[in-house]
Protein backbone atom coordinates (compact mmCIF):
# COMPACT_ATOMS: atom_id res chain seq x y z
CA UNK A 1 0.00 0.00 0.00
CA UNK A 2 1.32 3.42 -0.97
CA UNK A 3 1.95 5.62 2.04
CA UNK A 4 1.31 9.30 1.49
CA UNK A 5 3.43 11.50 3.71
CA UNK A 6 1.07 13.18 6.17
CA UNK A 7 3.92 15.37 7.41
CA UNK A 8 3.97 17.39 4.20
CA UNK A 9 1.47 20.19 4.14
CA UNK A 10 -0.22 20.86 0.82
CA UNK A 11 1.39 23.42 -1.39
CA UNK A 12 0.03 26.85 -0.88
CA UNK A 13 -2.54 27.98 -3.40
CA UNK A 14 -0.18 30.65 -4.74
CA UNK A 15 2.50 28.06 -5.47
CA UNK A 16 0.03 25.89 -7.35
CA UNK A 17 -1.21 28.92 -9.24
CA UNK A 18 2.35 29.84 -10.18
CA UNK A 19 2.99 26.33 -11.51
CA UNK A 20 -0.27 26.35 -13.49
CA UNK A 21 0.56 29.76 -14.92
CA UNK A 22 3.98 28.58 -16.07
CA UNK A 23 2.30 25.76 -17.96
CA UNK A 24 -0.09 28.26 -19.53
CA UNK A 25 2.82 30.52 -20.52
CA UNK A 26 4.46 27.61 -22.34
CA UNK A 27 1.21 26.74 -24.10
CA UNK A 28 0.73 30.34 -25.27
CA UNK A 29 4.34 30.56 -26.42
CA UNK A 30 4.05 27.29 -28.35
CA UNK A 31 0.54 27.86 -29.73
CA UNK A 32 0.47 26.87 -33.39
CA UNK A 33 -3.24 27.42 -34.06
CA UNK A 34 -3.58 30.05 -36.80
CA UNK A 35 -5.05 33.33 -35.51
CA UNK A 36 -4.48 32.47 -31.85
CA UNK A 37 -3.90 33.95 -29.45
CA UNK A 38 -5.94 36.89 -30.69
CA UNK A 39 -4.45 40.33 -30.07
CA UNK A 40 -6.85 41.09 -27.19
CA UNK A 41 -6.10 37.71 -25.61
CA UNK A 42 -2.37 38.29 -26.02
CA UNK A 43 -2.61 41.77 -24.45
CA UNK A 44 -4.64 40.44 -21.51
CA UNK A 45 -2.19 37.59 -21.07
CA UNK A 46 0.80 39.94 -21.17
CA UNK A 47 -0.86 42.30 -18.65
CA UNK A 48 -1.57 39.39 -16.32
CA UNK A 49 1.98 38.09 -16.75
CA UNK A 50 3.42 41.47 -15.75
CA UNK A 51 1.18 41.69 -12.66
CA UNK A 52 2.04 38.16 -11.60
CA UNK A 53 5.75 38.81 -12.06
CA UNK A 54 5.44 41.73 -9.64
CA UNK A 55 3.56 39.59 -7.12
CA UNK A 56 6.03 36.71 -7.35
CA UNK A 57 8.99 39.08 -7.01
CA UNK A 58 7.51 40.38 -3.75
CA UNK A 59 7.60 36.95 -2.10
CA UNK A 60 9.81 36.91 0.96
CA UNK A 61 12.63 34.36 0.58
CA UNK A 62 12.65 31.72 3.30
CA UNK A 63 15.77 29.51 3.13
CA UNK A 64 15.25 26.15 4.77
CA UNK A 65 11.47 26.23 4.40
CA UNK A 66 10.77 23.20 2.24
CA UNK A 67 7.04 22.90 2.92
CA UNK A 68 6.44 26.55 2.02
CA UNK A 69 4.66 27.53 5.21
CA UNK A 70 7.09 30.45 5.73
CA UNK A 71 8.48 28.90 8.89
CA UNK A 72 11.63 26.89 9.38
CA UNK A 73 10.89 24.42 12.11
CA UNK A 74 10.82 20.79 13.17
CA UNK A 75 8.49 19.92 10.31
CA UNK A 76 11.22 20.93 7.87
CA UNK A 77 13.75 18.76 9.70
CA UNK A 78 11.37 15.79 9.62
CA UNK A 79 10.45 16.41 5.99
CA UNK A 80 14.10 16.72 4.96
CA UNK A 81 14.76 13.30 6.50
CA UNK A 82 11.66 11.81 4.87
CA UNK A 83 12.41 13.20 1.41
CA UNK A 84 16.11 12.36 1.56
CA UNK A 85 15.15 8.73 2.23
CA UNK A 86 12.32 8.76 -0.32
CA UNK A 87 14.52 10.23 -3.07
CA UNK A 88 17.59 8.21 -2.15
CA UNK A 89 19.42 11.52 -1.69
CA UNK A 90 18.48 12.80 -5.14
CA UNK A 91 16.44 15.90 -5.93
CA UNK A 92 13.42 16.65 -3.77
CA UNK A 93 11.43 19.49 -2.22
CA UNK A 94 14.27 19.78 0.27
CA UNK A 95 17.05 20.36 -2.26
CA UNK A 96 17.66 24.06 -1.60
CA UNK A 97 19.50 26.52 -3.81
CA UNK A 98 22.94 27.10 -2.32
CA UNK A 99 24.97 29.99 -3.73
CA UNK A 100 22.15 30.44 -6.22
CA UNK A 101 22.21 26.90 -7.61
CA UNK A 102 20.46 23.60 -7.00
CA UNK A 103 22.79 20.61 -6.98
CA UNK A 104 20.05 18.02 -7.52
CA UNK A 105 20.78 16.31 -4.22
CA UNK A 106 18.97 16.21 -0.91
CA UNK A 107 21.97 16.04 1.36
CA UNK A 108 23.72 17.41 4.43
CA UNK A 109 24.23 20.79 2.75
CA UNK A 110 20.44 21.18 2.59
CA UNK A 111 20.13 20.04 6.20
CA UNK A 112 22.64 22.74 7.14
CA UNK A 113 20.40 25.36 5.47
CA UNK A 114 17.49 24.24 7.65
CA UNK A 115 19.62 24.22 10.81
CA UNK A 116 21.05 27.67 10.07
CA UNK A 117 17.52 29.06 9.74
CA UNK A 118 15.74 26.95 12.35
CA UNK A 119 13.18 29.00 14.24
CA UNK A 120 12.77 31.59 11.51
CA UNK A 121 9.32 32.94 10.88
CA UNK A 122 9.73 34.51 7.44
CA UNK A 123 6.46 36.37 7.63
CA UNK A 124 7.29 38.20 10.82
CA UNK A 125 11.11 38.07 10.61
CA UNK A 126 13.35 36.44 13.18
Ligand SMILES: [Ca+2]
Nearest residue numbers: 065067069071
Ligand atom coordinates in the same frame (compact mmCIF):
# COMPACT_ATOMS: atom_id res chain seq x y z
CA1 LIG B 1 8.53 25.18 6.80
